[in-house]
Amino acid sequence: ETGVTQSPTHLIKTRGQQVTLRCSSQSGHNTVSWYQQALGQGPQFIFQYYREEENGRGNFPPRFSGLQFPNYSSELNVNALELDDSALYLCASSRTSGVNNEQFFGPGTRLTVL
Amino acid sequence: AQSVTQLGSHVSVSEGALVLLRCNYSSSVPPYLFWYVQYPNQGLQLLLKYTTGATLVKGINGFEAEFKKSETSFHLTKPSAHMSDAAEYFCAVSGNSNYQLIWGAGTKLIIKP
Numbered sequence: 368e369t370g371v372t373q374s375p376t377h378l379i380k381t382r383g384q385q386v387t388l389r390c391s392s393q394s395g396h397n398t399v400s401w402y403q404q405a406l407g408q409g410p411q412f413i414f415q416y417y418r419e420e421e422n423g424r425g426n427f428p429p430r431f432s433g434l435q436f437p438n439y440s441s442e443l444n445v446n447a448l449e450l451d452d453s454a455l456y457l458c459a460s461s462r463t464s465g466v467n468n469e470q471f472f473g474p475g476t477r478l479t480v481l
Numbered sequence: 482a483q484s485v486t487q488l489g490s491h492v493s494v495s496e497g498a499l500v501l502l503r504c505n506y507s508s509s510v511p512p513y514l515f516w517y518v519q520y521p522n523q524g525l526q527l528l529l530k531y532t533t534g535a536t537l538v539k540g541i542n543g544f545e546a547e548f549k550k551s552e553t554s555f556h557l558t559k560p561s562a563h564m565s566d567a568a569e570y571f572c573a574v575s576g577n578s579n580y581q582l583i584w585g586a587g588t589k590l591i592i593k594p
Contacts, residue, residue: 408587412581471524
């Protein structure tokens with residue numbers, strides 16, 4: 368059983384640019400959640416996708432957007448990058464939606480905005 | 482708004498000693514509670530969770546946690562620390578929605594030989 372994978376592992380962008388991060392969910396999982404983890408902090412929920420639809424969103428501006436594909440992989444897009452967007456971005460998949468379901472995390476993408 | 486507080490950003494214990502990592506939460510409704518562990522350069526891994534039923538929950542690697550509603554706490558313990566337990570530990574609680582977890586800031590566990 369392949370776990371959750373994320374690409375790229377590291378990324379450096381400049382302020383104002385756009386970035387796309389990718390996540391492959393674990394086999395059999397139809398739900399993907401994205402989190403932002405700033406240095407020294409816990410993960411902050413960005414949004415969740417369930418069966419290709421956004422299922423819920425945290426306190427992030429609209430320049431954070433996402434997609435989920437028919438194979439349940441997912442993308443996180445961030446437009447107009449700001450310095451504060453520098454963080455580790457985590458993707459987690461679960462068998463279905465519902466917060467009581469175990470989330471399986473990928474290793475993350477480290478984004479640096481200069 | 483719901484919040485999770487983990488007391489101590491760093492906790493240091495000797496190998497073989499008791500591990501106690503503290504987690505308190507604020508919630509207006511009975512929550513689901515989780516402990517995750519993050520090893521360097523690896524993804525977060527679920528240690529244990531409380532949803533309903535028995536308030537003492539056993540997890541992987543010898544860890545356990547007890548849900549105490551009156552104290553709004555969910556502290557993580559392990560009787561005897563091992564060097565391999567060195568990692569960062571996160572407590573999380575379900576939010577008002579059915580999809581969002583609220584996370585603590587994490588506690589880095591350091592094991593002294």
